[in-house]
Amino acid sequence: MDDAETTDPATEAFVAHRNLLFTVAYEMLGSAADAEDVLQEVWLRWSGVDLDTVRDRRAFLVRVTTRQALTRLRTLRRRKESYVGPWLPEPLLTTPDVAEDVELADSVSMAMLLVLETLGPTERAVFVLREVFGLEYGEIAEAVEKTPAAVRQIAHRARAHVAARRPRGTVSPAESREALRAFQRAVETGDLRELLDLIAPDVVLLTDGGGVVRAALRPVVGTEAVLPVLLRIATARLEPVRVNGHPALAVHRDGLLDAVVALRLDDGLITGLYAVRNPEKLGRLERETAVSRERA
Numbered sequence: 001m002d003d004a005e006t007t008d009p010a011t012e013a014f015v016a017h018r019n020l021l022f023t024v025a026y027e028m029l030g031s032a033a034d035a036e037d038v039l040q041e042v043w044l045r046w047s048g049v050d051l052d053t054v055r056d057r058r059a060f061l062v063r064v065t066t067r068q069a070l071t072r073l074r075t076l077r078r079r080k081e082s083y084v085g086p087w088l089p090e091p092l093l094t095t096p097d098v099a100e101d102v103e104l105a106d107s108v109s110m111a112m113l114l115v116l117e118t119l120g121p122t123e124r125a126v127f128v129l130r131e132v133f134g135l136e137y138g139e140i141a142e143a144v145e146k147t148p149a150a151v152r153q154i155a156h157r158a159r160a161h162v163a164a165r166r167p168r169g170t171v172s173p174a175e176s177r178e179a180l181r182a183f184q185r186a187v188e189t190g191d192l193r194e195l196l197d198l199i200a201p202d203v204v205l206l207t208d209g210g211g212v213v214r215a216a217l218r219p220v221v222g223t224e225a226v227l228p229v230l231l232r233i234a235t236a237r238l239e240p241v242r243v244n245g246h247p248a249l250a251v252h253r254d255g256l257l258d259a260v261v262a263l264r265l266d267d268g269l270i271t272g273l274y275a276v277r278n279p280e281k282l283g284r285l286e287r288e289t290a291v292s293r294e295r296a
Helices: 009-029 034-044 059-082 095-098 102-110 110-116 121-132 139-143 148-163 173-189 193-198 223-234
Strands: 199-208 237-243 246-253 255-264 267-277
Touching: 009 034, 009 059, 009 102, 009 110, 009 121, 034 059, 034 267, 059 121, 059 139, 095 102, 095 173, 095 237, 095 246, 102 110, 102 121, 110 255, 110 267, 121 139, 121 148, 139 148, 173 193, 173 223, 173 246, 173 255, 193 199, 193 223, 199 223, 237 255
Parallel strands: 199 267
Antiparallel strands: 237 246, 246 255, 255 267
């Protein structure tokens, strides 16, 4: 569908809310490619709806998107069971304004998406719709086909689960940028002392090669194991980029994008490093992707 062709009401409504719908699907799936597939399914259903019967077009579209994403999420969970090595979300090159919306940036960060992976499908949908997009329990109940009372209970459990695993404290955009600059400088110069000052002793490095390119098949834990890996990328060209609302590094070798490295910060230290090398997941680094919380 050509976004420029917005002459009929159905297309206009879909285009108006498209960024929101993509963000809902992406936060539920952690995959831009799958989120786009969900939006195609949503459009096919939406284009056949009698608009006179739809009281709230935004709510209707969010409901259909949620249901389609839930169906795909259950399929993805089976696919991930056979994934080679650690699975990481598909990184997005995001627009500058995303970083300024701290709540949105937090919700699409690599660290948060990995926390959401530990929730069941319905719990994930309820958490995303309630905590990120601020939907009422009644709206969420329609989307996940549960009662409002059940949704409240699910939301409470999901909130507690996420709170125990999410990064500690809010990191400002300025703090994120400074941490990345210091990290890049230390890696490029091979300054072990500075790296040790920046990285938590129990830091965890996850590398996602998807069985396509070389990557560690298990998490790399602790500074002693992680530092040699970081020093090996010092020979590459490192470029600061905005990924999922946060500063990250694009690693280039021989003029080609080799990996994207995102950071998790806790109490001023880097506790997580997420390196996506799977070429199938790097396509969204060629252009910016718009994400939106677009409240009702």
